[in-house]
Amino acid sequence: NAGVTQTPKFQVLKTGQSMTLQCAQDMNHNSMYWYRQDPGMGLRLIYYSASEGTTDKGEVPNGYNVSRLNKREFSLRLESAAPSQTSVYFCASSGQGIQGNTIYFGEGSWLTVV
């Protein structure tokens, strides 16, 4: 019962470096999401993919790119990391894009940019 799996769990980057966060789900969900969590701000949506082949910006997309590689996988890329991108990143997925469907989260990726 893997659910949503994201890697790496911890990463330290230097300013200007690039990296990709990987995410995969095994629940045959259509929709996938990337959120970031910052103290006192809850979770904010970075990008989402309602279905394979589509991606859309969320609330805080600047500095990020995403790829919906197939139905299972949804990656988040930081092209040139900045200290402001130090955060905890969560990948999530849900069934049909119907309001009220439960969204399932991965365990998080702790990213520090120095």
Add this chain to the structure above:
Amino acid sequence: GDSVTQMEGPVTLSEEAFLTINCTYTATGYPSLFWYVQYPGEGLQLLLKATKADDKGSNKGFEATYRKETTSFHLEKGSVQVSDSAVYFCALSTTGGYNKLIFGAGTRLAVHP
């Protein structure tokens, strides 16, 4: 736009105390409402949800009722345990198509023996 407001924490309680965490929302249409819980070092887990007005979501002794008239979804538990110590997030699911969650800032609960 749509938003969720939660009471600020931390909330500190003794074991077996009554818990209320307030949550109010602003939304167009009729959102679904959720409570998620995050234990230290872990991701978010769905605790309970309600999809229409007057619905009551419940799980693990926690309850919340969708109150459209007061735009609220307060979380309650009659007797908390040390193992309930976590951060609790209220969230709504936006209307009009895609299933996106908007979260409150989270409320940290600490329960002492």
